[in-house]
Amino acid sequence: MMKNQLKVKRVINNNIVIAENFKGQEVVAIGKGLGFKKDKHDIISENEISKTFISLDNQNKQRLLTLFDEAPYEIIELTQSIIEMAQNELHATFNVNLVIALADHINFSVNQYKSGFDSFALVNEEVKRFYKDEYEVGKKALKMINETLNINLKKEESTSIAFHLITATENKTNREALKIMKAVSEIMNIVETDLSIVVDEDSMAYSRFVIHLKFFMRRVLFEATKPSDESLGDIYSQIQTGHDEANLCVDKIAEYVSETYNCSVSDDERLYLIIHVERLLKQAKHNQ
Structure with missing residues (x-):
């Protein structure tokens, strides 16, 4: 068997097969008509395959096969195109879990639409406000779905x-991501209310502060608290002067x-927060 070939182990349906690559690894391979008239031990070439999923554990393999059994190939192919677009736009790499979750979601939404129902959509202003890049990709993905399937979600x-x-x-669950967004939103509200300002959401100061808050709240919520850096603590004591607001x-x-x-904020965390808040304050005063 050549490097660019796979040997069929089991045909799942006309578009999905479980196969073995030249390294002896088991893979799930998908492609239009890939499994049609194929039998065990048949050889398939890479030009027949649109995507392979390698080294899946049993749980993910079963979830993937269940998805392929329930969702039309058109949805799987569309989802993969969306993920490839998202990887290019966001400079990120996604694993098989996103394929499973996103294809399942799109399939459900499309079925609801065709049945005359509005599927539940996560209407969350925090997504639009604090994850602008992902939201822009979401809009592009929606356009791809509507144009490809000739629908109007x-x-x-x-x-x-x-x-x-x-x-x-x-790499967080839905619940964990919502916790981070809620906390970032609450802190931003504290800043705007306490300083009596409206932040410029197109400014670099705002963008940098939001990024810092995401990492800050991730540490607060999901990571063990680290001891404060004494040298930064000294700087924090100095920077307090002259930055009263x-x-x-x-x-x-x-x-x-x-x-x-139930988490205390260390001096080094306070230092970075003061620097970011001061930038927002100066930006707001400049815009007045």
């Missing part, structure tokens, strides 16, 4: 698609984190 579907990308990119605002952020998540 509502624009809110973009948010649901974006949310699948967010959870896959950050930002410092008081960060006190309120720390109070929110402590009361809501």
